[in-house]
Amino acid sequence: MESTFRKFIRYFFSGTLFIVPLVATVYFIFEAFRWLDNLLNLPYPGLGFAIILGAITLFGYLTTNFAFQTVTNWFDYGMNRIPLVKLVYSSLKDLLGAFVGDKKKFDKPVLVEINKENKLYQVGFITQADLSELGLKEMVSVYLPHSYAFSGIHYIVPRERVTPLNVSGPVAMKYIVSGGVSGFRE
Numbered sequence: 001m002e003s004t005f006r007k008f009i010r011y012f013f014s015g016t017l018f019i020v021p022l023v024a025t026v027y028f029i030f031e032a033f034r035w036l037d038n039l040l041n042l043p044y045p046g047l048g049f050a051i052i053l054g055a056i057t058l059f060g061y062l063t064t065n066f067a068f069q070t071v072t073n074w075f076d077y078g079m080n081r082i083p084l085v086k087l088v089y090s091s092l093k094d095l096l097g098a099f100v101g102d103k104k105k106f107d108k109p110v111l112v113e114i115n116k117e118n119k120l121y122q123v124g125f126i127t128q129a130d131l132s133e134l135g136l137k138e139m140v141s142v143y144l145p146h147s148y149a150f151s152g153i154h155y156i157v158p159r160e161r162v163t164p165l166n167v168s169g170p171v172a173m174k175y176i177v178s179g180g181v182s183g184f185r186e
Contacts, residue, residue: 109172112142113161123176124155125169131156147179 036048063072079089108126128141140159145152165172167184174182 106143106173107169109165109167109169110142111163111165112144112155112157113163116161123165123172124152125172126162127154145173145176147177 033046033049036052037045040048040051042048042051063069076093080086106125106127108129110124110126111121112124114120114122122144124142124144126140127143131137131139131141136156138159139156140162142155142157142162143152144155167175171184175184
């Protein structure tokens with residue numbers, strides 16, 4: 001009887017591990033669609049999401065078009081001339097550009113030796129490999145994301161304390177964000 005009960009409990013928790021993330025994801029997407037549709041006061045569910053997805057894609061197409069590049073550059077120049085706006089606009093643009101686009105920054109995962117004495121390491125990403133303009137020829141800039149958060153710590157560390165990892169950027173980011181639970185699999 002006891003082994004049957006233990007099997008039941010194990011099966012229950014196995015089912016929970018499958019069902020809870022699935023239901024939470026579907027619920028989150030459903031609520032996001034509903035919130036967006038209510039915000040835009042649209043009659044059909046999901047129409048607001050489709051409109052925004054289409055508009056973002058259209059802007060993406062236009063910004064890659066050579067003729068539209070001049071307008072984009074002019075807009076960037078104007079935004080970067082306004083003191084407080086420049087700080088927010090350029091920071092957000094750089095952050096988003098680090099994840100998507102042609103200038104991805106989180107594509108060089110590394111293992112950083114944090115404490116040599118205790119053999120403490122952390123997985124991060126090289127964001128600048130050359131700091132010679134700062135007079136720091138033997139240093140690199142490394143970003144160490146936090147687990148389960150949209151934040152991290154930026155360090156400048158000696159090059160010899162950084163070991164390149166043989167995994168892709170997205171796999172390393174998934175590993176870090178999951179707190180190491182996901183492993184290094186695709």
